[in-house]
Amino acid sequence: MIPYGRQDIQQSDIDAVVEVLTSDFLTQGPQVPAFESAIIGKTGAKHAIAVNSATSALHIACLALGLGPGDWLWTSPMTFAASSNCGLYCGAQVDFVDIDPDTFNLDPKALEAKLEQAEKDGRLPKVVVPVAMCGQSADLRAIRVLADRFGFGIVEDASHAIGAHYQSNPVGCGEYADISVFSFHPVKIVTTAEGGAAVTNDSSLAQKMQLLRSHGITRDTDLMQGPSDGPWYYQQIDLGFNYRMTEMQAALGTSQMHRLEEYVSKRAEIASYYGDALSHLPLKLPKLAEGTASSWHLYVIQVEDPTSRRDVFEALRAEGLGVNLHYIPVYRHPYYSALGYRPEDYPCAEDYYARAISIPLYPQMGDQSRSEVVAALERVLKGA
Numbered sequence: 001m002i003p004y005g006r007q008d009i010q011q012s013d014i015d016a017v018v019e020v021l022t023s024d025f026l027t028q029g030p031q032v033p034a035f036e037s038a039i040i041g042k043t044g045a046k047h048a049i050a051v052n053s054a055t056s057a058l059h060i061a062c063l064a065l066g067l068g069p070g071d072w073l074w075t076s077p078m079t080f081a082a083s084s085n086c087g088l089y090c091g092a093q094v095d096f097v098d099i100d101p102d103t104f105n106l107d108p109k110a111l112e113a114k115l116e117q118a119e120k121d122g123r124l125p126k127v128v129v130p131v132a133m134c135g136q137s138a139d140l141r142a143i144r145v146l147a148d149r150f151g152f153g154i155v156e157d158a159s160h161a162i163g164a165h166y167q168s169n170p171v172g173c174g175e176y177a178d179i180s181v182f183s184f185h186p187v188k189i190v191t192t193a194e195g196g197a198a199v200t201n202d203s204s205l206a207q208k209m210q211l212l213r214s215h216g217i218t219r220d221t222d223l224m225q226g227p228s229d230g231p232w233y234y235q236q237i238d239l240g241f242n243y244r245m246t247e248m249q250a251a252l253g254t255s256q257m258h259r260l261e262e263y264v265s266k267r268a269e270i271a272s273y274y275g276d277a278l279s280h281l282p283l284k285l286p287k288l289a290e291g292t293a294s295s296w297h298l299y300v301i302q303v304e305d306p307t308s309r310r311d312v313f314e315a316l317r318a319e320g321l322g323v324n325l326h327y328i329p330v331y332r333h334p335y336y337s338a339l340g341y342r343p344e345d346y347p348c349a350e351d352y353y354a355r356a357i358s359i360p361l362y363p364q365m366g367d368q369s370r371s372e373v374v375a376a377l378e379r380v381l382k383g384a
């Protein structure tokens, strides 16, 4: 089976992890700050907070922006459920904004219309979470204009998109988003096994997220209430969590980050190969909006005839392709549909969901696997 994605682990990664295992620190040592510096180096953000998953990063990002009961978080329905679960963790309510059918990202025009209505109803969101679907940045400049007009914070879910660019800047640079979040799960661009990070240019948001990832505890006397009792002293000043990343994970991440550009350029090369090799088939292929350079986390094809999708998907699996589907719209999951969302409110997400198939794409994919993917698609679609 050719998987849809897989990690790349080299000897240098193994050496970096083994070295940490025999060092003084397995957690809370020098590796996490070094990994955070690597993230800062690649994104240009001022602050990076590494945590044990992107899910945790989304949670503390929302808390840092003050999201709580009585507030609304809006996101794209075409994402992994973590992008909206973070709102529910904070006790907020969640709503969805339909996608742009070309980029599969939260559509700023749909957002504007929904905001104008919400303003009349007195239900404006406190936080909006655009997702960089498949590795392509959402139109953050347009979303920033709306954020300034309607007063919400932007938490960019860039789980797919470390190494991608938007308007010549690295995703995560903080020009438009208040906070951007990355995932380092093994299927993503670089991995720490489990892991994530939040980046921001705002030092007070960074400080809040640092506190929240480790119990809300500080040893910084400037943050304490009252004087310190002595050199052993620390205070819990907020209700935080244990969302820390281990030293082994951080060392793996730093080692992987040396190959970030290489990974992204290999992914882009495979995407461009698919773009040419599949153009004669009855498929809609992914498009990049002007000014975006995707990290190509996913390559999603869409069948022309949605009634054929299930057969095409099953035939591709039978051909040995580990095809997948990203994503089931979040509002369709039973946990969410019980909250009252209606699929007909999201026609573009529904249409996408009826046609989409993610085909294999990962940097170590050789010429042979790529042509096998194309040949299998040719056989299946000509038979369809």
Ligand SMILES: *Cc1c(COP(=O)(O)O)cnc(C)c1O
Residues within 6 Å of the ligand: 052, 053, 054, 055, 056, 079, 080, 082, 083, 131, 157, 159, 160, 182, 183, 184, 185, 194, 195, 196
């Ligand atoms: C993978 C992913 C997440 C969650 O990442 P974890 O690190 O597994 O918590 C969140 N959002 C999106 C869009 C993802 O793809």
